Amino acid sequence: MEHTSCFHCGDLCDTSTVLHDEKSFCCQGCKTVYEIFSDNDLTCYYDLQSNPGTTPQDIQGKYDFLSQQNIIDKLVEFDDGKSQIVTLYIPQIHCSSCIWILENLNKLNPNISSPQVDFGKKTVRLQYNSEHYSLKEVVILLSSIGYEPYISLEDFSTGKSHVNRSLIYKLGIAGFAFGNVMFLSFPEYFEVNEFWLEQYKPFFRWLMFAFSLPVVFYASSDYFVSAYKGLRAKVLNIDVPIALGIIVLFLRSTIDIMFDFGSGFFDSLTGLLFFLLLGKFFQQKTYSFLSFERDYKSYFPIAITKITKDGKEQPVQVYDIKESDRLLIRNEELIPVDGVLIKGNAKIDYSFVTGESEAVRKVSGDKLFAGGKQTSGSIEMEALKSVEQSYLTQLWGNDVFNKSKEDGFTTLTNMISKRFTIVVLSIAFISTTFWLFYDSSKALNVFTSVLIIACPCAIALAAPFTLGNMLRIFGKHKFYLKNATVIEQMAAIDTIIFDKTGTITSNKQSTAKYEGATLSSSEEKLLKNTLRGSNHPLSRTLYALLEEHDIITLDQFEEHLGQGLEGVHLKDRIKIGSANFVGKNTETALLNTAVHISSNNTYKGKYTFYNSYRKGLSQLFNTLKKQYDLAILSGDNEGELENLKKLLPVRTKMLFNQKPDDKLEYIKYHQSEGAKVMMLGDGLNDAGALAQSNVGIALSENVNVFSPACDAILDAEKFNRLGDFLGLSKSAIKIVNWSFMLSLFYNVIGVYFAVTGQLAPVIAAILMPLSSISVVVFTTIATNWVSRNLK
Structure with a gap:
């Protein structure tokens, strides 16, 4: 009897087959999903993977509770009456096709926008038009195409994560089987004939076979699934050699006991899986402990x-x-x-x-x-x-604001792992062929040992553990990076550009002197309240220096970036900013930064600021000058030029009267010449320059500088440690490279002993996770060691 597989989900059509469009489906649900995709021109979903879908479940009336407003309020992250945003956990996410279809939900329903899939967490975050579409309809749509969300109000209210405990169960089963198989193998190891009588040998050997079955078909299932999906997608991932080794060991051992060739290799097989899973468990626990995400948040x-x-x-x-x-x-x-x-x-x-x-x-x-x-x-x-x-x-980290940045180390890791797997498979087959002719008794051990010992897991772990731990260290010292890619970008920087006001100057220690006509009580009140609404460093400084006044609500407020502020209360209007902005023509050069004031279009006077530069500024610039091109771009006049010349190294570029667009164009020009630019600014006027630069750092000094434009936030107190942070980013890249070399060294030595037939598969299984663990330990110790001077 011929069995037909469902075109959508891949399940066998055992009971009945639904035919549509010359394709077979196991049920009406899978057929309906195919029709939905077909009607919306989304059938290329099936081009990414064969049978990528899952069978949709019966959902009639299942989600009626999502019509209750109090439950919706608990689940949604954002609700302004027009749009709602929700993050849903979807256990069925398992391949690239899943990601593709979920990120194209807007094609199934135009009320949905901006779907973003987190493959690792198996979640999808999406926004939808709540005026025309409801959360219940979103969930029903997802369920109808085979991606039914898991919704637990307890999890949403307490913030619990969805813990997959299957690894623990598999580890327990593998450990139990390994212990029993080793115990049953002892008599044959030591040839205890008094106990291991001829009539009991077959019984105990088949008992070992029975213990190995749950290990092969359950505990090792992740390796088979991963290898199968990789091969189906024409990708040789790191689980291919492991799965191949498990299959060879199991089949050879089964043949041995069937034809009484020997006791097989069930001890090596169960031991292999136990140590592999133990290493995997250790890696997960260690990565959770080092999780930079939790720490920097x-x-x-x-x-x-x-x-x-x-x-x-x-x-x-x-x-x-x-x-x-x-x-x-x-x-x-x-x-x-x-x-x-x-x-x-x-x-x-x-x-x-x-x-x-x-x-x-x-x-x-x-x-x-x-x-x-x-x-x-x-x-x-x-x-x-x-x-x-x-x-x-x-x-x-919203994708709406993300720039496309090269993630060289992720690419490098994937590239090495892929090529490494090809090399490993080649060595395994060549060495096995040699031993088949030279000493066939060793051929199986050689083949299996090479596949196991040369697994590139350690290579794949080097970059995420190194950069992840470095992010945690940076966060501990009040330097907060958006993601690990920023470390790579920092290591490649050759040009550093600083804003002046609020970046190399300290707002806390600045003073200001007023020159001009006396301000009336109402003008002072309007001035104070207009300054209250601005985040600009000069506004914050002047606001703190002025006397307390009653708080009033302005009828109108407008901030002109790079120029000044404008506030209106009743019939009074005040302007605060540059001389040109308030209507004052200045003929003489100013020696200091000044903020001019006009009231009801009448010029009143100016506040002249006496800047206080940040502690360690001169030493920082002299240190950075050895490796980087330095420049200062300021929106202020040249009044501080002479003071800066005394403080900063010779040939430091200084440009004044720079508008926000001028800063952006300056950075863009240097990038076109091949420069890798880092920009430090206040996060407000410098947003464009921060976004344009390869690494944009916003300085935080009791100011809400949370900006999508910046890649990092640096506490102002740590400004003088910028050189140390840059040095650490380069050290992190060196540690990654050394980790690659360490892993390569392990593999060369291990492969030598495996190819020469001196390494048993179970020893290889012990050494493989140890190599991964050693890389994790090395990266942790190395990153902590190079960062010791930050303390």
Whole structure:
């Protein structure tokens, strides 16, 4: 009887076969999924993998509970009345086809946009138009095409992760079988004839065979599945030689006991799987322990202004925000937590969350969602809950804002693993062929030992463990990187560009002197409240220096990047910024940075700033000058030129009166000449330059600098350690290279003993995870050693 496989899911059509479009399906559900894909021109889904789908389950009425608003509120991350964002756990994600179809859900329904799949976590994060489409309909759509989400309200409310415990079960079974098989093998090892009587040999050998069955068909299933999927996709992954070795050992051992050639290699087989799984378990535990993601999120340096009960403004880090805290959100600042608007003109840009740039106006009492950016002066809000670091960093890494950056080490690792597997298979077959003619009794051991000992797992672990641990170390010392790719980019940098105000100068120690006509009480109040809404370093400095005044809500606020501020209250209008911006023509060169003021189009005067440069600035520049081209791009005038010449090394490039677009074009020009540029700025006026640079670093000094433009955030207190961080990034790359060499050394030695027939498969199985463990230990010790001077 001929068995037909389902075109969609690959299952056998045992009971009945549904024919459609000259294709066979196991049920109406799989046929319906195919029709959906076909009608929406998505049948190339099947080109990526053969039978990639799963059988859709009966979902009639199953998700009616998703119509309840209180449950929806618990599940969605964002809801502004028009759009909702949700992250769903989908256990069925297993191959490239799954990723492709889930990231093309918008073609199945245009109400869905921006689907992003995290293959490792098996989640999909998507945004949908909540005015025309509901969460229930989203879930039903996913279920209908075979990707039914796993929804647990307890998991969503407590933040528990979905733990796959199968590895523990497989390890337990392999360990149990290995122990028993070794015990049953002892009599034959020592030839104890008194016990191992001839009539009991077959019984105990078949008992060993029975113990090996769950090991081969359950405990080793991941290796077979991975190898099969790799081969089906025409890719030789690192599990191919392992799966091949397991099959050869099992078949040879079974033949041995069937024809009474010997006791087989069941001890080596079960031992092999036990030690492989033990090494895998150790790697997972170690990587979880070293997880940079958890560590750098918990240290995230975003500061926000909290209004205390006595009305004072106090900067706090976002993870210290508690429910019912009153927060001040300035112009261009990010809302860090969900809350309720209390005071001010809110015009919220949610493009950071949704990708839609249209700002939404809110009035007092409206709910504000984390991730929105205030764009119209300052507002006050009350926090509804504490901050979720994972949510903020998820926004930071949103694909909407990601630049395409080369991930050389990921590519290098994959390339080495692929080529390594080809080399290993070639060596295994050549050496086995040789031993078949020279000494056939050793051929099987040689073949299996080569496949196992030369597994490139250690090579694949070198880069993620090294760079991951380095990210954790950076985070511990208040230097926060978006991802491991940034370390690679930093190591390749040859040009460093600094903004001046708020970057090489310290806002905390700056002073200002007023020259001009006396400001009236109402003008001082309007000046103070206009400055209150800005995040610019000069605005923050001047705001802190002015006397306290009553807090008022401005009727209009506008910040002109690179020029100044404009505020309106009742009939009064004030402008604060450059001389040209306020309408003052200056003929004499200024010796210091100045902020000019006009009230109702009448020039009033200026505040002249006396900058205080950051501690260790001169030493830092002299250190960096040895390896990097340095430049300063400032929007201020040349008043500080002579002071900077005394502080900084000779031939440091200094350009003044630079608008934000000028900085961006300067960086773009040097990149076109082959330069790898790092930019340090304040995260506001420098957003374009930070985005254009190969590595953009925003300096944080009690300021909410959470910006999609930057690749890293550096605490201002650690500014003078920038050279150390750059040196560590280069050391990390060296450690990766040394790890590759260490792994290669292991493999050359191991393969030599395996090819010469001096290595048993079970010893190879012990050595293989040990090589991986040694690489992990080496990278951990090495990264901690090279970073010891940071303490």
